[in-house]
Amino acid sequence: MSLDVWLQQVWYERARAPWWLRICSPVYGAVVRLRAWLYARGWLQSVRVAVPVIVVGNVTVGGTGKTPFVIWLAGRLRTLGLPVAVVTRGYGRSSTGRVTTDILRVDDSCRADEVGDEALLIRRRSGCPVYVSRDRVAAAQAAIADGARVVIADDGLQHLRLARTVEIALVDGQRGLGNGALLPAGPLREDAARLGTVAAVVLTGSGPGAGPSASIPAGALRMGLAGELLQAVNGVAIDRTLRSFAGQRVHAVAGIGNPGRFFAALRAAGLDVVPHRFPDHHRYARWDLQFDEDLPVIMTEKDAVKCQAFAPAHCWCLPVSAAFAAADERVLLRRILMDARLLDILACPLCKGPLQLADDSSGKVLVCRADRLAFPVRDGIPVMLEEEARQLESTDPLLER
Numbered sequence: 001m002s003l004d005v006w007l008q009q010v011w012y013e014r015a016r017a018p019w020w021l022r023i024c025s026p027v028y029g030a031v032v033r034l035r036a037w038l039y040a041r042g043w044l045q046s047v048r049v050a051v052p053v054i055v056v057g058n059v060t061v062g063g064t065g066k067t068p069f070v071i072w073l074a075g076r077l078r079t080l081g082l083p084v085a086v087v088t089r090g091y092g093r094s095s096t097g098r099v100t101t102d103i104l105r106v107d108d109s110c111r112a113d114e115v116g117d118e119a120l121l122i123r124r125r126s127g128c129p130v131y132v133s134r135d136r137v138a139a140a141q142a143a144i145a146d147g148a149r150v151v152i153a154d155d156g157l158q159h160l161r162l163a164r165t166v167e168i169a170l171v172d173g174q175r176g177l178g179n180g181a182l183l184p185a186g187p188l189r190e191d192a193a194r195l196g197t198v199a200a201v202v203l204t205g206s207g208p209g210a211g212p213s214a215s216i217p218a219g220a221l222r223m224g225l226a227g228e229l230l231q232a233v234n235g236v237a238i239d240r241t242l243r244s245f246a247g248q249r250v251h252a253v254a255g256i257g258n259p260g261r262f263f264a265a266l267r268a269a270g271l272d273v274v275p276h277r278f279p280d281h282h283r284y285a286r287w288d289l290q291f292d293e294d295l296p297v298i299m300t301e302k303d304a305v306k307c308q309a310f311a312p313a314h315c316w317c318l319p320v321s322a323a324f325a326a327a328d329e330r331v332l333l334r335r336i337l338m339d340a341r342l343l344d345i346l347a348c349p350l351c352k353g354p355l356q357l358a359d360d361s362s363g364k365v366l367v368c369r370a371d372r373l374a375f376p377v378r379d380g381i382p383v384m385l386e387e388e389a390r391q392l393e394s395t396d397p398l399l400e401r
Contacts, residue, residue, distance in 0.1 A: 007184075029190075045161070048163035054336060055153045056156070060177060063280070064172045065225060067118050068321060069170060070154050072322035081352075082150050085131060086122055086131070086154055090116035092113075092118070105130070106131070112306040116281070136159055137161055157169060158189055166335070171202070172205060173203040174258075177216070200220075200336075202222070228243070229241060231316065233308055235308065245270075247270055249272040250272065251298070253300075256300055256302055283306065289315060296315075299318075333380070337382075343357055346382060355375070363376070373390065374389060
């Protein structure tokens with residue numbers, strides 16, 4: 001049994017942690033609390049950059065759906081006309097290769113071993129600029145210099161050096177907080193009470209949020225992960241639906257934080273799954289995809305970005321997207337927009353000029369004086385579509401405010 005599998009059993013499957021793990025947790029917790037106290041007192045300095053920073057993270061180790069959430073959030077903010085960039089450390093990347101500077105802007109020529117699998121996936125799926133660096137403050141400053149008006153910090157909840165405007169914490173809806181213990185006896189990076197300090201807690205996937213559920217705030221929102229279309233990893237074959245493999249035996253490959261969730265999704269679609277679990281951010285080689293039985297191979301999209309050069313023709317990946325109930329999406333976007341003061345920096349999608357928040361007989365609107373348009377704000381969320389905007393007469397009082 002690998003160390004990773006054994007720890008997962010201790011953290012999430014109620015296997016008893018040995019004494020030498022349990023005695024380390026209080027020491028780890030004391031260090032975490034001391035570090036937070038030093039930042040709170042100003043003895044360690046947080047750096048506030050010139051634009052709002054939205055931090056997306058978790059209090060547990062791995063596997064909470066941060067990457068699909070970051071892709072969703074970046075896309076939603078872009079539809080509002082906000083120039084968004086993502087900064088990330090670039091987990092899983094190599095220290096060698098073409099990376100010669102401290103900050104790397106991810107582009108289509110980058111490889112996963114250079115920038116990290118998650119950074120490359122976020123870039124491809126969101127279309128937003130993505131900056132990779134161990135120094136996330138420097139990465140944010142580089143993004144701002146290139147025109148970003150909002151920065152999303154991926155997996156930045158514990159990176160206190162980068163000051164933040166809004167914090168969003170994700171919790172796995174099935175595994176929750178596990179056994180509720182701090183590392184290394186449990187999966188917690190910091191005390192569960194930290195969830196009470198963020199703007200929103202998002203439960204990902206199905207399930208009640210197992211573990212010490214009392215530590216998960218009652219107002220937590222729910223995010224699903226939806227994916228039905230399989231894509232050939234080598235990019236040659238045409239797409240297939242997941243259910244077209246129903247009843248077939250397949251090899252399922254996952255090197256992510258919670259492989260069990262991926263395997264369960266395939267089984268729920270009717271596939272007979274032969275699971276192959278790899279460590280998170282695993283660097284694949286050709287032989288990792290060679291099995292005794294010549295069956296279809298299905299992997300996550302995060303794994304696929306590392307296997308395109310050598311994946312066989314019968315190898316497929318399943319892209320997934322974040323999905324919210326309409327009510328939860330409205331609540332989440334309202335908290336982000338208001339807490340980050342993003343309404344103040346929205347620009348007109350037509351002329352890119354400034355907008356002014358005003359009250360109209362129909363409610364709040366964002367007024368572009370240059371184009372004489374009033375964009376509606378519904379449930380606290382701007383609707384930045386030309387067809388939804390109201391054309392204003394030159395004498396309209398909204399243009400005089």
